[in-house]
Each structure stands twice: as C-alpha cells, then as structure tokens.
Amino acid sequence: MKRKHKGRADIWIRVIALIATLATIGAVAYVQFSGTDSKLEEAVTNLESGITTPSDSGTEPAPSDDAEEASSSYSGFFPIIDESNPVDKSYFEDAVFIGDSLLNGLKLNTEIGTVADWLVNDDMTVGSAKRISISTPSGSTTLMDALAAKKYAKVYVMMGINDLTAPAKDWAAQYEELLADIAKAQPDAIMYVMAVMPASEQAVARRESLGVQNIVAHNQALFKVLWANGYYYLDTWGQFADLHGYLASEDNTDGIHLTAAKYKEMYDYICGRTIEA
Amino acid sequence: MKYSSRLLSLTLSLLLVFLLCACGNSGTADSGEAVDVHELAADIVATGVFTDVQTENTNGQALSVYGLEEDTVSDYSVYFSSMATPEEVAIFRVSSPEQASAVTEACKARQSSQVQSYESYAPDQVEKLSNAMIGTSGDLVYYIVSKNNDTVKKVLQDYGLQ
Missing domain, CATH: 3.40.50.1110 (SGNH hydrolase)
Structure with a gap:
C-alpha cells in the first residue's frame, strides 16, 4: 500500500514540476516578445516629454532568434x-x-x-x-x-x-x-x-x-x-x-x-x- | 619787390602741394588712408538697420560663400544673417583695379544667388535684395543688404567713402 502511495506522489510531483516549467517558459517568452514594443513606446513617450535618454540607454540585449524574427525592425540597435x-x-x-x-x-x-x-x-x-x-x-x-x-x-x-x-x-x-x-x-x-x-x-x-x-x-x-x-x-x-x-x-x-x-x-x-x- | 615775388611763388607752390594732397584722398586703389574694414563693418551693423545680422564671420566661410580665393583680397569683414532674411554686410579690401572688378562681380553673383533662393523661400525679402548696396570706394568693395540704405550711406561718408 505504502509503495503504491509513494508512486502516486512521484507522479504528482513530476506533473507539478512539468506545469511549473511550462509556465516559466511561457512567461519568459511573453516578456521577450512584448518587451521590445514597450521599449519603443517608452522611447517615443520620452520624446514627447522631452526626455531623450532612455533609462537603460545603450545597446539593446541581443534578442533570441524567434524574437528577432518577430521584431526585426528593432533588434540590436537603438537610435539615441x-x-x-x-x-x-x-x-x-x-x-x-x-x-x-x-x-x-x-x-x-x-x-x-x-x-x-x-x-x-x-x-x-x-x-x-x-x-x-x-x-x-x-x-x-x-x-x-x-x-x-x-x-x-x-x-x-x-x-x-x-x-x-x-x-x-x-x-x-x-x-x-x-x-x-x-x-x-x-x-x-x-x-x-x-x-x-x-x-x-x-x-x-x-x-x-x-x-x-x-x-x-x-x-x-x-x-x-x-x-x-x-x-x-x-x-x-x-x-x-x-x-x-x-x-x-x-x-x-x-x-x-x-x-x-x-x-x-x-x-x-x-x-x-x-x-x- | 624781388623778395615779395619769391614769397608769392613759394606761397603758391605750397598751396598747390596742399591741393594735390587733398585730391589724393578721394578714394583710389592706392590711397594712403587705410580704413579698418572690421571697424567699418561693425559700425554699419551697429546702426540698427538690420534685424537679422549675426556676429562677424570668423570661420573662413565668407570667402567660400563669395567664391573668392584668399589672394584676391587682403582683408575682409563679413556678417551673415541667421537665414531668416538675406541681410548681410560684406567689406573687402583689394590691391588692384582687377581685384576690385573680380570682387564686385562676386558680390553681384551673391546678390543674384540670394534672389533666386529667397524668391521661393521668403518672397517678401526680395525687394531688400534688389536694393542691395554694391560699390567700390578707394581700395574697398562692399555688399550691404539692409533695411535702410540711407543710414548705411551716412556711415560710409563718415569714413570718407562714397
């Protein structure tokens, strides 16, 4: 009986771990895809208010291949x-x-x-x-x-x-x-x-x-x-x-x-x- | 009698010498009285008949704008505008009639180029350009675009120029 309970617990642990992993990957992907557009909007808004230097000015972090394909217009370069x-x-x-x-x-x-x-x-x-x-x-x-x-x-x-x-x-x-x-x-x-x-x-x-x-x-x-x-x-x-x-x-x-x-x-x-x- | 006629001759000779000196200051290219072109230009600008003339050009751009080589003029003072108007003060010192002619032609070309530019850019300024003062006096050649030529002429006359 005890062995059966331990087997079920293992399965649940593995399922929960898998869900957590998938959730983490999903969250990271969401931030990766939406972050660049947020950056553009921040920069454009800063222009409107007269502030020209973004908070983390300099070279943008190199995006992943997927992100680069999705937002190729803004990858790796910042015009300020x-x-x-x-x-x-x-x-x-x-x-x-x-x-x-x-x-x-x-x-x-x-x-x-x-x-x-x-x-x-x-x-x-x-x-x-x-x-x-x-x-x-x-x-x-x-x-x-x-x-x-x-x-x-x-x-x-x-x-x-x-x-x-x-x-x-x-x-x-x-x-x-x-x-x-x-x-x-x-x-x-x-x-x-x-x-x-x-x-x-x-x-x-x-x-x-x-x-x-x-x-x-x-x-x-x-x-x-x-x-x-x-x-x-x-x-x-x-x-x-x-x-x-x-x-x-x-x-x-x-x-x-x-x-x-x-x-x-x-x-x-x-x-x-x-x-x- | 002999003494008085000698005195008369001497007096007449001296009078002739003085007259010749006076004629010598009428403004030929080899005039001995040198007008400081920078002071003259500054005094013209200071009359207040300009709305837009800036500081004296010191970046060497002036000769290039007029298409003149450095050896064509011995000194010059030029004030450009901010581009809002074609107002300008340019005084050049030359050393020969040939140079005077070349610089005068350059001033006329400048005027013509500015008219072309302002005809479409700011047509209300073209009349000012058409009334530009372009002339020579002694060893000086000038190109002046202002709101009031009479005021500028007075300054030139104060300096003994035409």
Whole structure:
C-alpha cells in the first residue's frame, strides 16, 4: 500500500514540476516578445516629454532568434547616442550635411562650415530634396548627383521645418524613402538625422503647422523610421525646446532660425553625440 | 619787390602741394588712408538697420560663400544673417583695379544667388535684395543688404567713402 502511495506522489510531483516549467517558459517568452514594443513606446513617450535618454540607454540585449524574427525592425540597435567626449572639427572632414536653411545657418556660423561638405538649400523639404537645385563651390548640382560623385563617412540630415502640413505618418514614410536613397548612395556612411526643430510661440501663431504637438508627432514618426532602419537620431528638438515645447524668444531671430550663439550650441550638441567611423 | 615775388611763388607752390594732397584722398586703389574694414563693418551693423545680422564671420566661410580665393583680397569683414532674411554686410579690401572688378562681380553673383533662393523661400525679402548696396570706394568693395540704405550711406561718408 505504502509503495503504491509513494508512486502516486512521484507522479504528482513530476506533473507539478512539468506545469511549473511550462509556465516559466511561457512567461519568459511573453516578456521577450512584448518587451521590445514597450521599449519603443517608452522611447517615443520620452520624446514627447522631452526626455531623450532612455533609462537603460545603450545597446539593446541581443534578442533570441524567434524574437528577432518577430521584431526585426528593432533588434540590436537603438537610435539615441549617449553624450560622450566631444569630437573636434576634424571629425567632420569626411562628413556631408544635407538640409534646409537651419543647416545653412549652422554652416555659416560654426567652424564646421569650412570643414564638411554642405548640400543645403533654404527651401529644401523631404518632398523636394532630390529635385531642388543646390549651390556648391563647384557649381549647381542636385542631391543625388552630388552624393554619387563623392563618398562620405558620415551623413547628417536635417529638414522638415518647411513642410509639416502633411500627416506625420505620410511625411515620415516619404522621409524614409529619401533616407533609403541617401543610404544607398552612401552605403558606408553613418547616418545621423536631426529632429525637426521647435518654433517660437509667435511663429506658431503665424503658422499652425509649427505647433508643438504637430512637430512632436512628426518627430515621433521620424524616430520610428530611424529605429527601423539603423539610423541615428539627434534630438535637436529636445535640446532647444523650452518647458512648453517652444523655441525661446532670445534664442531665435524670426521664430525659427537661431541666433549665432545657438547655432554654436547646436554644433556643440552634435560634437558630443558621435559614433566612431 | 624781388623778395615779395619769391614769397608769392613759394606761397603758391605750397598751396598747390596742399591741393594735390587733398585730391589724393578721394578714394583710389592706392590711397594712403587705410580704413579698418572690421571697424567699418561693425559700425554699419551697429546702426540698427538690420534685424537679422549675426556676429562677424570668423570661420573662413565668407570667402567660400563669395567664391573668392584668399589672394584676391587682403582683408575682409563679413556678417551673415541667421537665414531668416538675406541681410548681410560684406567689406573687402583689394590691391588692384582687377581685384576690385573680380570682387564686385562676386558680390553681384551673391546678390543674384540670394534672389533666386529667397524668391521661393521668403518672397517678401526680395525687394531688400534688389536694393542691395554694391560699390567700390578707394581700395574697398562692399555688399550691404539692409533695411535702410540711407543710414548705411551716412556711415560710409563718415569714413570718407562714397
């Protein structure tokens, strides 16, 4: 009798152990699959609140094969660069800057103006970037012709302030196509994309599309694109927006463009967030 | 009598010398009176007829923007805008009429390029560009885009320039 009872106890113990093991595996799998999306939502929410450094910034833990297949867009890469020792202007000797009048201002007001190459047009938008005429020291050209003619180790892109009327998702999709073309032309380059800058309260009163929520929505959509494609995000919005999401009046000349001192601050900001080529 | 005519001759000679010196300061390329281009540009900016001109450009970008080689000018002072407007102050010192001509053409090209840019970007600024002051005076060539040319002209006149 006693032997029979002991046999049954063994069976129950084994069944309970098996259930516990299966439960543990299930719980781990759930966390593994859902954790990455939570990370994205946390990062996007942090953008909205102006906080750009996630709580555990740095390289994401390498996911398992199953997780990687399920969330391949976000595996192993995080687009935010932690602040580090600033590089000097020599870092930009093999860099190209692509963008609108804000980059033109950066070019004319900082020492990288004479070090890097500049493919800028005050009027540049995500939609017009490839067809707009660009003035360079060697004459007029187009973006793709210029990128076909020379290889760079770093590409910096900033545009958006001129064209925020399209829905954020559509704008980001168009931006993604443009960035893909740029990346294809410069396959060895590190891609840095600078966030759409804030505008002053007065500028917003003149142009509704410059509103805080609209710019934040566009930057959120842009962030997802960058994360999915392995491009780095430079949070120039977070750097220059005040507590209400506006560009302070003492920092700008017309609600959008920066003072010389603030262009220098932008330069210092990007110097402090670089990846070794 | 002889003494008085000699005195008269001497006086007339001295008068002629003084007159020649006065003509020498009218602004030719080999003028002996050198205007400090940095002080001149700073004084023009200080008039307050600019809404958007920033600090003096010191990163060497200015010559590149104008498409000028370093040996075309012996000194220069340039103030760019924040890009909100095409306002600009550029003063160049040259050493020959050929250089003056080259720099003047560069200033006209700058104006033309800016008009093209602002026609679509900020059309309300094009009139300011059309009224840009481009000129030479002595060994200086200038390109100035401001809200009020009369105020700028007064500064140039204070420096003995046209």
